[in-house]
Amino acid sequence: KIIMSYLRDDTDGVQSRVKMFNKDENYLTRMQHLEFASFGNTLIAKDNLGMTGFLGGNGQFVKKQSIIDCGKWDGFAVTEDLNLAVKILLAGGKIRYCGECAVYQEAVAKWKPLFRQRVRWAIGNFETLFVYLPVILKAKIPIVKKMGIIEHISFYSFNLLIFFGFIITIVNAVSWFVFNNVTIIRMDAPLLVGLLSIVAFFPGTMIALSRDDPGIIEYILDIIRYYIYCYHLIPLFFMTMANMISRKERKWSKTEHTGVGIEEPVEENAS
Structure with missing residues (x-):
């Protein structure tokens, strides 16, 4: 019901908040929970400022006609959801972020499958940037919208x-x-x-952590842990470049799931 209210009028797609149902399994799953919470807060702020949102992973809702009008899905794209979002925006469409609702997914519990997942995401971001940057610059859309698209698809470059x-x-x-x-x-x-x-960095992390109402010691430790966790972006960058330069055969790397914690109750509303 809440999502559908976002899809009225001129909105083409909506991305909901994503949470991890197994966030307490280990250090890595907890950090992914904080990562998505922090990123979600940024997208809420952008939506409140009237800036465009993007589609990504679970919890995305798109009008069928909007998909058809922008040229449909690109099955060759590594991150087809990001690719679709850019195409919708370049066609003059509008995407919003809904922070009031959340879908739950399983965080990756081991480093090796996490890097496999993130290398795919990074390759998708870089390829989208390389392919669409000239198109974005020439597109007949507002300059603010152009800058918003470039900023989003340059995520891995900025973080490096x-x-x-x-x-x-x-x-x-x-x-x-x-x-x-x-x-x-x-x-x-x-x-x-x-x-x-x-x-x-730290104010955004602190706001994301405060949503779980943690104890003061755990709160401080989580801030430190998340800061350390984010350094995985550096080896991730070099792994991504190695994969792109070596021109390895493109294969869909399905993320490993175990179903641990899936029996836990799911909240209907997550602000």
């Missing part, structure tokens, strides 16, 4: 820069104390990115 900046910031901070004001890596731009990103 941010965490590369984090590493440089940490290395130089340690060197200043250990080697008496010596800067080991003289790269001011990534250093600045690292410092600015720290200011932006």
Whole structure:
């Protein structure tokens, strides 16, 4: 009912919030829960500002006619949902994000299948960026909408820069104390990115965590754990580049699921 209210008038598609029903299984599943919660908060803010949303994974609802009008699904795309969203937006369509409703999915509990899943996602983002960037720049849509699309499909590139900046910031901070004001890596731009990103990173994580009403100790530990978890983006980038450069045969890497925790009750409304 709530989702359908979003699909009225000129809206072509809606993406709902995604939560992990097995978030308490281990460290990795908990971090994915925080990851999706933090990303969802960002999309809620964008929707409140009137910015466009995107389709991704479970919990997406799209009008049939909108799919037909934009040229239908691209079965060759690695991330066909992202591809479809970009096509709808380039055709002048509108996608919204619904934070009031949530669908539940199983978080990946082991590192190897997680990297397999994320490499596929990253390849899909990069391919969408490479294929559609010229089309986006030439499209007859508002400049704000163009920038919103480019920002979203450049997600992995931006995050790599941010965490590369984090590493440089940490290395130089340690060197200043250990080697008496010596800067080991003289790269001011990534250093600045690292410092600015720290200011932006932690408030968003804290807001996402606060939704679960955690205890103060667990709250602080989860912030630290999530910060450490996000460094997986760096090896992920190099794994993605290796796969793209080697031009390996494109295969659909189905995410492994075990069904652990699936008997847990599902909330009807998740704000």
